[in-house]
Amino acid sequence: MKCGMIQDLLPLYYENLTSQESNQEIETHLNTCKICAEFYETIKSNPTTQEIPNHDIQPLKKIKKSVMIKAIVSFFVGAVLLASIFLFLFWGVIPAKQEDIQVSYTAEMLENGDYEIDFAFSATGNWILNSRVKRTENSFYQEELKLYCVKKIPYDNRETGDFSLGFVKTEPFSEEDILIIDYRDKDITYSLKEIAEQAGLQ
Ligand SMILES: [Zn+2]
Numbered sequence: 001m002k003c004g005m006i007q008d009l010l011p012l013y014y015e016n017l018t019s020q021e022s023n024q025e026i027e028t029h030l031n032t033c034k035i036c037a038e039f040y041e042t043i044k045s046n047p048t049t050q051e052i053p054n055h056d057i058q059p060l061k062k063i064k065k066s067v068m069i070k071a072i073v074s075f076f077v078g079a080v081l082l083a084s085i086f087l088f089l090f091w092g093v094i095p096a097k098q099e100d101i102q103v104s105y106t107a108e109m110l111e112n113g114d115y116e117i118d119f120a121f122s123a124t125g126n127w128i129l130n131s132r133v134k135r136t137e138n139s140f141y142q143e144e145l146k147l148y149c150v151k152k153i154p155y156d157n158r159e160t161g162d163f164s165l166g167f168v169k170t171e172p173f174s175e176e177d178i179l180i181i182d183y184r185d186k187d188i189t190y191s192l193k194e195i196a197e198q199a200g201l202q
Contacts, residue, residue, distance in 0.1 A: 001025055006036050014043050088151065095184035096147040100127050103181070105190070107199035115169045115201055117192050119179065122162040126152040129161035140176040141167050141192060147181065167192055172202040 006029050012018050013026050030037045088094060105119045123129040130148040145165065152158070167177070177192035196202045 001029060003029075003033060003036055006030075006033070007039050010036070010040050010043055014040070094149050094151075095182070096123070096127065096129070096149040097185050098183040098188065100124055100149055101129065101147055101181075101183070105195060107196050107201055109201055110168070113170070115171075115173060115196055117167045117173070117195055118164055119166075119190075120162070120164045121147065123149060123160050127160070128152055128156075128158055129163065131161075131163060133165065140174060141169075142176060142178055142180075144180045144182060147183065172196065 006026060009018055009022060009026060013023065018026065030040055100123060102122045102124055103119060105117060107115075107117045110116050121129060121131070128150040130150060132146045132148070134144040134146070143165075150158075150161075165179070167173075167179075169177070173192040173196045175191065175193055179190040179192065181188045181190070193202075
């Protein structure tokens with residue numbers, strides 16, 4: 001056999017894929033041909049460069065891929081879960097129901113003749129109060145107050161978050177002066193004018 005043919009067969013020979021007859025030919029040639037013997041040495045010393053049949057590696061790749069996807073999915077599910085718990089406990093993204101909040105107000109005339117109404121909000125039960133006030137920049141008050149609650153956890157010594165909201169006007173309150181409280185279950189609108197009138201201020 002010619003050297004070219006031998007060298008073509010050598011990778012197969014190395015993998016034991018050649019016939020007995022070919023093996024004898026190859027071995028005889030290798031004993032006599034230095035060039036082919038050296039070529040065979042390089043094949044033996046670099047077995048990793050030999051192509052591994054494709055059908056063996058494919059299932060492995062698939063398994064690796066599905067394990068990766070599972071890992072990524074569980075990572076994100078875990079992250080979202082942790083974030084939700086964190087938000088629920090510490091930031092107060094759960095809107096309060098009307099029954100969770102106690103609202104009281106006082107109306108009085110100040111010494112300088114200004115009209116003042118003060119609202120006080122406190123959480124009942126195991127809630128901690130949080131709020132977002134949307135102030136509108138008008139000549140009159142028209143505030144929207146969203147109340148959020150945080151659940152108290154055992155051994156939780158955080159303040160209950162009670163707060164107050166004051167309205168002061170130099171003239172009597174008008175019908176446009178309102179406070180809207182957005183609860184989870186309903187919206188309640190307070191008329192500042194009515195409150196002032198009930199208190200005998202105006
Ligand atoms: Zn040769």
